[in-house]
Structure formats: C-alpha cells, structure tokens
Amino acid sequence: MAEWIEACAADDIDEEDVIRFDHAGRTFAIYRSPDDEYFATDGLCTHEKVHLADGLVMDDVIECPKHNGRFNYKTGQALRAPVCVNLKTYPVKVEAGKVLIQLD
Amino acid sequence: MNERGMVIVGAGECGTRAAFALREEGFAGPITLIGAERHLPYERPPLSKAALAPEPEGMKAIAEAERFAAADIRLLLQTQVVAIDRKAKSVELGDGSRLPYEKLLLATGARPRGLPLAEGSGHCVYLRTHDDAEAIAKRLRPEARIVIIGGGFIGLELAAAARKRGGAVTVLEALPRLLARAVPEEIAAVMTAAHRQNGVDIRCGVSLASFGDEGRGVRVSLQDGAEIAADLCIIGIGAIPNTELAERAGLAVVNGIRVDERLATADPSILAAGDCCSFPLEVYGGRRVRLEAWRNANDQGSLAARNMLSRGEAHAAVPWFWSDQYDLTLQVAGLVDEGKHTVRRDAGEGAFILFHLAADGRLVAASGIGPGNTVARDIRLAEMLIARRAAPPPEKLAAAETKLKSLLAA
Structure with a gap:
C-alpha cells in the first residue's frame, strides 16, 4: 500500500541540508542535495536513536550529530563507523512546490 | 608458534576500532585483540547515562561475536598482557604463553584515579x-x-x-x-x-x-x-593512563605513552592510541595532549590501524567531545584554553555557542550547550573551520543568521 504523504514545501529545506518530518508516530529526514534533488530516509540513526536532521549534510552524505556515523542519504548505505546498519530510504517526488514521500 | 601478525592490547573502543579498520584497509594476516574484561567489547559512553536509567539499556556491544568471526579477528577476553619482549617482538600473556607480533598496538586505556x-x-x-x-x-x-x-x-x-x-x-x-x-x-x-x-x-x-x-x-x-x-x-576525580606495560618495556611515558603524530612510539613496531597515549596536536603547533574521549579513541584506532600498515599518516583531527545531562547536551570542539577572545552566538531555545579565538583571530575552539542536539551541527562546522585554521570575522560568528557553512566555503 504505497501512500504518498506531503512532507514539507520544497523551499523549507536549504540546498545541501536536511529537516525532520514526523508522521503517524514515525520520524523521517528529508534532504535537499547540492544538485537540488530531494531524498528521504528514516529519521533516526541506526546506531543510537539520534535524529539525523540535527546532523550535517555534505554532498551525498549525512553525518550523525552524536557519533559522526555517516550514511549516503541517496542510497542509505552506512559509510563510517560506528554505524554498520544501512538506513532505510523512501521514494520522493516534488509536485507543485511540495515534497512528497512514499511510505510503505 | 603462532604466525606473526597484528596484536592489539586493549579491547575498548580504540583497540576494537583498530582491529576492524585493519581488515577494512585490506590486511589479510592474523589479528589478535586482547581484552582484560569478560565481556565482548562494548561502548562506554552509555555507562554513565542510559545504563543507569530507570529502565536501563543493556550493554551495547561495539560488534557482536559474528562480526568478529566474519572479520577473522581473534578475540582473547579475560586475558592479561604481562610483558612485551621487544627484541623477540612478542607479548607474554598472563598464562605464560607468548604471542609474536609484526606490529603491536597499545590501546590500554585509562582507569579511575x-x-x-x-x-x-x-x-x-x-x-x-x-x-x-x-x-x-x-x-x-x-x-x-x-x-x-x-x-x-x-x-x-x-x-x-x-x-x-x-x-x-x-x-x-x-x-x-x-x-x-x-x-x-x-x-x-x-x-x-x-x-x-x-x-x-x-x-x-x-x-x-x-x-x-x-x-x-x-x-x-x-x-x-x-x-x-x-x-x-x-x-569521579579523573583518570590515569594505563602505561605500566609500556614502561616496563622501556618505552617513554610522559602523561601517557609518548607517541609521535603517527602514533608510533620510539620502537617502530609499537604504536599507542586512545586514552593511554600522549601525542602532539598539529592544529596547535604540536602541543602535546592526552585525550579521554570516545571520538578520539575511535579516530585514533582507525589511524593506528592505517599506520600499522605503514601508511605514515599524521593525526589531524580536532579534539571533540560531548556530555548529556538531563535534556541538555554540551559539545566542545578544540581546546578552549587556546582562546584569547570569545564570541557568543545565540541559537534559540536557550542554546548558545561560544567561539574561542586566538590573539591573531584564528578560531581555535568552540563550545556550546542546548537542549538535545541543538548545537551539534554548528559545533561540527566549527570543528571543520578550526581544522582549516580559519579566522572568520567575529561579527559573522556572532550573527545567528550567518550560516557557518557559508564561512567554510569562504
């Protein structure tokens, strides 16, 4: 049951940045890449339950604000210790200035 | 006799990170990680926080047994190392057996004072x-x-x-x-x-x-x-580095096992890293420090592994640590006592950051406090500015509307 949910306005997020989006008891991180594309992942780091939206986006990488674990937010791949479990990603589309993410 | 390989004394954050980093860097020979405790290597930061909560979190292993097996890391727990024979390049264990090394990493940590x-x-x-x-x-x-x-x-x-x-x-x-x-x-x-x-x-x-x-x-x-x-x-009145093993082996100890910027002792086959070592911080002109922090243990574990493989890389990280108390987190990047002037930036929700500038205007440290991780991103950016030896205009540091990231690009 693929459901598209409106997460935020496209210009709520700066380029190369991230914001937090909570929905139905879950938390997500929505990213805008330096080349102006949008991505979404689970909101919490897979190492400890820390909100990734407080972290730093550099190119394709989100760095956890607590222990500097890193993920590629486009693929969810874990890149740097202490994280070793990949991050779940979600499909994203932008329509009429709104960022929509597809939840499973 | 065992095949000569990499031997790591101390199975805390630093030693364990080094063991895995050796494999990640492509080393295919034997790796032995020796720890004194009975548990699988675990994370220490939660011990003063979540481990004491009303509903305590269980022990957080750095890696489960399967990951050690998959990486073919031999883990010797509840094992003491009593001596280093530098001539024979071997360590003597508590049971009298000997383990030869190609390179030896001392990640022996610290103990409470x-x-x-x-x-x-x-x-x-x-x-x-x-x-x-x-x-x-x-x-x-x-x-x-x-x-x-x-x-x-x-x-x-x-x-x-x-x-x-x-x-x-x-x-x-x-x-x-x-x-x-x-x-x-x-x-x-x-x-x-x-x-x-x-x-x-x-x-x-x-x-x-x-x-x-x-x-x-x-x-x-x-x-x-x-x-x-x-x-x-x-x-809780501080920690003292575990240096006795190094001392008995004739290695220099000055507030920790003395190493150079590549974490090597005077013996080219022996390195030391983490809480137990004192090393020169390049970003402060070679000032010698010993750090007791999770991040340093992690960073130096990785660096030691690369230098056990003769990469010759110098330590370049800026010291960084955090502390969580109630709903507040404080974070510090750099050494605050290097600063002569302070510039304050308010970040909302009562959170603020202090930028510590040297006499010549260079940013040498940043410290911040606020609820949750409100200051984390700016402290991380400040850390990158410190590493680049940047001297950002104080008025921009003070202005919350100036993104620190834009100063990094300057």
Missing part, C-alpha cells in the same frame, strides 16, 4: 566498566542518598542519572566551579543551574577531611566541619 582518603570504605565506588555500572545501577534506589566526589563529566552525568532514579544527590567539587578543566564558565553555569533545578546539592570549593563507614552507609566529613551521610559514594 583513586582517592586515598576513601580507601577501606565499603561504600565508595568508581565507574569505568560495565560491571561497575551494573553495581552502581543496583544501588541507585529512589530512597538512596548518593554523594558524588568530583564535579567533572563523570560525576555530573552520574548525578543526573541518580536524580532520574529519585535518589538524593550531593556533588562535592574541590575547585570553585564545576567542569573547570574543559568547559568555559558560561557553559558550566548553565549545567550547574540545571543540576540545582533538578534538586542536586552542589558544593564547590570544598575540601575532604575523612570517610568513615557507618552502619549501611558512609559519612563524608569536610574540612569545614560539615558532614554528609550517604548510602553510596561515587568517586
């Missing part, structure tokens, strides 16, 4: 290991009276944890204020206020006179005549 006055008391404890934390957690009952000696990070995180469990908490600090060693006064003041709001009795500038066990607790007497009765006394 003892308080001689408290010796002999059955109610005074220290925190370093998981077993220590478990023993403390059992005694943090809601009706317990807890006295904590030392207003540093360990003491204050313990105070916050003990309050969450409902106990009555007194913190005794010898210096005139809390967190005097590593944190600016403005930030320590916020933390002090949070503790007082949460009902902690904080007494600074006090001198201890004596400890005496009394019934099922301990009575702590101060020089000024005050007495504090407690069910449990937790001592």
